[in-house]
Amino acid sequence: MAWLLLLLLPAVCLQAGNSAGSNRENTYGVDQPAHVSGVQGGSIEIPFSFYSYWELAEEPQLRITWRWQHPYGGFIYDSGSRFIHKHFRNRLILTWTQGQTHGILTILDLEEKDQTMYFCRVYLQTTEGWKSWQSIDGTQLTITNETSWVSEEQMQVNTEPALKSCKEAYSSLRASCSLGRSCGLRGDQHSATTHHEKGNLGNETTE
Numbered sequence: 001m002a003w004l005l006l007l008l009l010p011a012v013c014l015q016a017g018n019s020a021g022s023n024r025e026n027t028y029g030v031d032q033p034a035h036v037s038g039v040q041g042g043s044i045e046i047p048f049s050f051y052s053y054w055e056l057a058e059e060p061q062l063r064i065t066w067r068w069q070h071p072y073g074g075f076i077y078d079s080g081s082r083f084i085h086k087h088f089r090n091r092l093i094l095t096w097t098q099g100q101t102h103g104i105l106t107i108l109d110l111e112e113k114d115q116t117m118y119f120c121r122v123y124l125q126t127t128e129g130w131k132s133w134q135s136i137d138g139t140q141l142t143i144t145n146e147t148s149w150v151s152e153e154q155m156q157v158n159t160e161p162a163l164k165s166c167k168e169a170y171s172s173l174r175a176s177c178s179l180g181r182s183c184g185l186r187g188d189q190h191s192a193t194t195h196h197e198k199g200n201l202g203n204e205t206t207e
Contacts, residue, residue, distance in 0.1 A: 043110065062099070064103065068085075068117065
């Protein structure tokens with residue numbers, strides 16, 4: 001029955017005014033991260049935990065379900081019936097066992113359509129019957145294309161030094177030409193200059 005005490009512990013903390021429990025606005029709820037991100041084709045994990053104050057039935061049962069898109073969206077997983085939405089067939093894993101108050105939902109082989117909100121819902125059998133509650137804020141999943149992102153970054157890293165080098169070389173070449181030096185871009189100017197210099201050199205030798 002240790003897990004039963006664990007489930008009721010947050011409620012006890014609230015009644016005692018414990019700071020760890022007094023941060024909760026209600027005496028029952030579901031905690032999950034606000035945002036997770038993954039790479040298309042990869043996988044992500046959404047951890048969750050829950051708490052309540054209800055007195056459990058003599059042989060209590062728990063069910064964990066997940067919705068997507070919005071708080072009242074369609075179900076994609078049900079631990080009770082083992083239901084899995086056809087879009088996530090063979091791609092969902094719930095790491096959780098009966099009696100635990102925390103677990104992890106894993107989504108494999110991420111697809112672009114998976115980018116949406118996810119909400120964990122809990123069903124608990126109590127002395128007052130079945131109770132259910134869920135996260136309202138949910139978890140936003142963001143999918144990125146790592147291959148495209150890396151290629152774009154790599155392209156920027158590789159081309160910037162080369163472009164800078166070309167600009168420096170061009171500036172140096174223009175400076176050389178402006179000083180009357182042969183820049184080798186126009187063969188006729190180079191030949192004329194060379195011929196003129198040879199003529200002057202010949203005259204000086206004759207004198």
